[in-house]
Amino acid sequence: MVEFIIGIILLLTFFGLAYYCIKGHNLMIGFLVITIIWTVLPLLGTLFASSDFLAANEVLQYNGVLGNDGLVKKILNNIYQTAPEGWGTTLVNVCWGAWFGRVMMDTGIASTLIRKTVELGGDKPIVTITLLNIVTALIFTAMTGAGPVIAIGVIVLPILMSLGVPKAIALFSFMGSVAAGIYLNPVNFAQYRAFFIQPDQMPDFTLSWYAAHWGYAALIIMLVVTTILTGIFLKKSKTSRAWAAQTRGASTPQKDAPLYTLILPIVPVVLNIALGFSVIGGFVLAGFAGLFLCGRMKGTFKENCQLVNKLYYDGVVDTAPLVGFLLTLPMFNTVATYASPYFTVVLGEVIPTSELVICIVFAVLIFMGLFRGPLTLVGCGAATLGVLSNVASFSVPFLYAIFAIPTITVNIGSCITQSWVAWGLAYTKVESSDFLKLSIPNAYVTGILQYVAVFLMLTGLGAAWYI
Amino acid sequence: MTKDDLKQALQPIARGLFGKQGTNRYQRPVFTSYPLETMLADLTAIPPLAWYPYVFSREPLNGKFNDGQRREWMEKAWKCGEEYAEKMSAEFGTENPVLLANAMKMKVEYPTLPEKTDRVLFAEFRDPDNIRIYMDAVKKADRLLSDDRVREILTDKLNVSKLLLAHELFHYVEEKYKDEIYTQQEKIRLWSLGPVHNDSTIYALGEIAAMGFAAKLNDLPYAPWVMDVFLVYGYSENEACGLYDEIMTLVGKGGD
Ligand SMILES: [Zn+2]
Numbered sequence: 001m002v003e004f005i006i007g008i009i010l011l012l013t014f015f016g017l018a019y020y021c022i023k024g025h026n027l028m029i030g031f032l033v034i035t036i037i038w039t040v041l042p043l044l045g046t047l048f049a050s051s052d053f054l055a056a057n058e059v060l061q062y063n064g065v066l067g068n069d070g071l072v073k074k075i076l077n078n079i080y081q082t083a084p085e086g087w088g089t090t091l092v093n094v095c096w097g098a099w100f101g102r103v104m105m106d107t108g109i110a111s112t113l114i115r116k117t118v119e120l121g122g123d124k125p126i127v128t129i130t131l132l133n134i135v136t137a138l139i140f141t142a143m144t145g146a147g148p149v150i151a152i153g154v155i156v157l158p159i160l161m162s163l164g165v166p167k168a169i170a171l172f173s174f175m176g177s178v179a180a181g182i183y184l185n186p187v188n189f190a191q192y193r194a195f196f197i198q199p200d201q202m203p204d205f206t207l208s209w210y211a212a213h214w215g216y217a218a219l220i221i222m223l224v225v226t227t228i229l230t231g232i233f234l235k236k237s238k239t240s241r242a243w244a245a246q247t248r249g250a251s252t253p254q255k256d257a258p259l260y261t262l263i264l265p266i267v268p269v270v271l272n273i274a275l276g277f278s279v280i281g282g283f284v285l286a287g288f289a290g291l292f293l294c295g296r297m298k299g300t301f302k303e304n305c306q307l308v309n310k311l312y313y314d315g316v317v318d319t320a321p322l323v324g325f326l327l328t329l330p331m332f333n334t335v336a337t338y339a340s341p342y343f344t345v346v347l348g349e350v351i352p353t354s355e356l357v358i359c360i361v362f363a364v365l366i367f368m369g370l371f372r373g374p375l376t377l378v379g380c381g382a383a384t385l386g387v388l389s390n391v392a393s394f395s396v397p398f399l400y401a402i403f404a405i406p407t408i409t410v411n412i413g414s415c416i417t418q419s420w421v422a423w424g425l426a427y428t429k430v431e432s433s434d435f436l437k438l439s440i441p442n443a444y445v446t447g448i449l450q451y452v453a454v455f456l457m458l459t460g461l462g463a464a465w466y467i
Numbered sequence: 468m469t470k471d472d473l474k475q476a477l478q479p480i481a482r483g484l485f486g487k488q489g490t491n492r493y494q495r496p497v498f499t500s501y502p503l504e505t506m507l508a509d510l511t512a513i514p515p516l517a518w519y520p521y522v523f524s525r526e527p528l529n530g531k532f533n534d535g536q537r538r539e540w541m542e543k544a545w546k547c548g549e550e551y552a553e554k555m556s557a558e559f560g561t562e563n564p565v566l567l568a569n570a571m572k573m574k575v576e577y578p579t580l581p582e583k584t585d586r587v588l589f590a591e592f593r594d595p596d597n598i599r600i601y602m603d604a605v606k607k608a609d610r611l612l613s614d615d616r617v618r619e620i621l622t623d624k625l626n627v628s629k630l631l632l633a634h635e636l637f638h639y640v641e642e643k644y645k646d647e648i649y650t651q652q653e654k655i656r657l658w659s660l661g662p663v664h665n666d667s668t669i670y671a672l673g674e675i676a677a678m679g680f681a682a683k684l685n686d687l688p689y690a691p692w693v694m695d696v697f698l699v700y701g702y703s704e705n706e707a708c709g710l711y712d713e714i715m716t717l718v719g720k721g722g723d
Contacts, residue, residue: 118527122657122667128527159527162670241638241673242591243631245695247498247709248524256530 002048006041007346010339013037014387018373018380027372027379028324031332034383038335039079042342043071057341075338083334084327089199090190091326093279094144097187098315100283101143104265105151106311107294110139112257113265114155125163126231132156133177133227137219140181141269142283144188147318149178149420150427157428158248164240167428169233172438175421176226176446179413183219183404184211186272186279191326192404195333195377195385196396197467204464205396208273214401217453222409225446233438261293329382336386343387353392355459362402363451366444369406369415376411377403395465401454409446414439498709503611506696506711507620511689513718515682516541518692519675520717526671531655540653544672547649548679551640552633562684564633572596573639575632579603589698590631592638600631607701608694621697624687630694633681640680641673650676 013034020030046060054060063069104110117135121128139152153174160170182188189207190199197205207215267289268282291297297304352358365375372379385403388394412418416425416432425432519541523529532540556562559570568575575598581588590600608627612618645651650672657665678691696714700707 115530119531120657120665122528122655122665123670124665124667127665158525162525162527240591240593241635242588243634244588245699245710247699247706247713 001050002045003050003053003342003345006045006049007342007344010038010041010342011346013041014374014380014383017383020380028328030380031325031328031382035079035328035331035335038332038339039076042338043075045342053341053345059338060341079331079334079338083330086198087194087327087330090194091323093187093190094319094323094326095312095316096280096283097143097185098145098147098319099312100268100287100315101145101148101318102311102315103287103290104139104143105148106307107261107290107296108255108257109261109264109290109294110143110148110152111155113139113262114152114159115256116259116262118159123163125160125165126234128163129160129165129173129230129234130227132160133173133180133223133230136174136177137181137223139265140178141184141219142186142265142267142286144182144185145315145318146420146423147315150423152178153420153424153427157424158246161428164242165234166237166240168430168434168438169230169237171424171428171430171435172233172442173226173230175418175424175439176230176413176442177223178420179408180219180222180226182408182412183222184215184269184273186269188408189215190279192377192400192407194330195382195403196389196400201467202396202465205400206276207269207279208276210397210400211273213397214453214457217457218401218404218408218450221449221453222413222446225449226413226442229438229442229445257290257294261290264290264293325378332382333386336383337390340387340390344391347387347391351388351391355394355398356455358394358402359451359455359459362405363448366406366410366447367440369410369443370417370440371415372411372417375403375406376415377407378411379417381406393466395458395461396467397461397465398454398458401458402451405447405450405454409450410443413446414443496709498705498712500704500708501711503700503704503707504616504620506700506707507617507693509715510693510696510711511620513690515545515679515690517718518690520719521692521714522671522675524717525674526669528655528657528667528669529671531657540669540672541675543653544650544675545679547672548637548676548681549683551637551644551648551676552680552683555636555640556684562686564629564636564681564684567684568598568632568636571636571639573598573636575600577602577628589694590635592635594642596639598632598635598639600628600635602628604698604701605631608698611697611701621693622688624685626685627694627698630681630685630687630691633684634677634691637677637680638673641676648676 017030017034042060046054046062049060062071062074065071067073113135114132117131118128121131136152136156140148156174157167157170160173161167165173184207186207189210193199193205264286267286268279271277271282271285272279291308296307299307352361362375367373369375369379369381373381374384375381377385381403385399389399414421414436416422416435421435424430425435516538519537522541523532523537526532552562555567559567561567561570565575573596577600579601580603581591581599581601588601589604590598592598605628612621612625612627641648641650651668653672654666654668657667659665681687681691682689692714696707696711699710
């Protein structure tokens, strides 16, 4: 009985967290507070719960306060030390990815790539948009973070607008393509993978395996749907020629990067997927190749060191707002395992255990990935995952994919709470509602097709893919 | 401790917990500021054809052109605009853009602001026959024009609303005569693969000709691109100064 009441209280705090996230409050603090509540309640519960319940759940058994089997070492240290430490590996990838993004911008490789792409399309907006979307997606398979998105956005968006593409459509198309690229981004992959398993668990679940079994399909679906919808939206809106003006600053225009360096943005990902080459190794290799080939390393040794250093600094600053949240989340992920026995008591009968039903339910509830809602991993979806994975048993790749869709397609690609979408709205002066009118249909069409792909490609996996 | 004291003491904690998510808000950079008269005096002194570096800086295909092409196209497009201004005013018997628009059966609207709250949009032409002049920009400009010094520099020839209308009228003319007009006939080959190739018109040419057309109809003694800075100034002095700096740098007079 006590376990049931605690389960209900935990469930209420979960809805409280969802509300808190949707209201746009600070995510890091929100998750820290919920972690503490979810530590205290389940542990207090062990003092009063029925002995059958405790005997059935090994995670809740401890022996006194101190000692190796005691409360502090067995449970508290696990939540507040081991868990965030385990995310160190993920964080290192994020930092190197951010550095690489800065290098691609500083060398002019990214901007040259965009300009050359536009020069292939000419006065046919839909051709230009299609090419730009493909290139944008390719670029963001390797680069991530608000810095690179903004750097590419300030090139792409004015070009689209000057071709007569209405701003909201230009913004929607660009943000959708960025998100499509994220599906194959090794840094995001490492980051989300850590929600499901420890970095050293399940070594076969690599980016290469994931890409071949679902990742390529997810990227292509999002890219194609976004581009087709852009075409449809464009058809509906009349072409217009506007007299407007906006300064781009008096800075001297950047020189074009050499043509053969334009391949570098996708080198880290290709090396990783094709050869199993390390992600960070790829970033270092392609990053320095870019710096040397574009003549950015022609100064003295000291100047070169300063440049590399500055790019690293700027890159890490780009990702800083994310880091606090990322290092609080693993505490929460771990605490969810201690809370899950209580959830099972309440929800065990309700939560579907069939993969097909889960796909359908998630597809219908796609909107819950918006506004940091209960389906996005970079929002309170982390809590949903905690409940779902502990109450029912699904394979890791399947779980990964069903949560990747609301996280990437919906939150990153379609939601105004995503940092760089918020930037884009301010930059282009597009109303949030005008953006959402375009992005939510895209989230649904893309998301549903991606869930179909999940069902076709990732269901019924063997025992090796379960933990 | 009173209730208010307690509230005050708890406020910082509540803010820390429930403060809004600190997403990176985009902030426009701050530019050096200049007096409006100085900027207008400098900009009106730029001969129309000398504006080409600024005009082409907004052209998506600019990277494919050399400076010789830009100069040549600038001259031809500007002339094309002037010629069509003469042709149209002869055909319809008026140089007044408002009467011309009537004669061409254009649907001209004067809304205050664009629907999509794009604030720094002055006017637009929508296929096939719709022109919108955004009065918010015009009224802000008229307010600035009530200053004698500004009026003197920009001269009495300037009627902002008519100038905008004339510019947009050209886009209609361009569409109507697209099979023969220079701005739609000049094309650049972007790529070719055997028999397959992609030839594109050049976006900037239509804009240049529209300015030539508008300047001619309004008998304006300077290039209408001056309006880019002048109209933006009504919304944001900072933005206008940044634009002025950019133009002066591009046009090559240095922004001292
Ligand atoms: Zn125009």
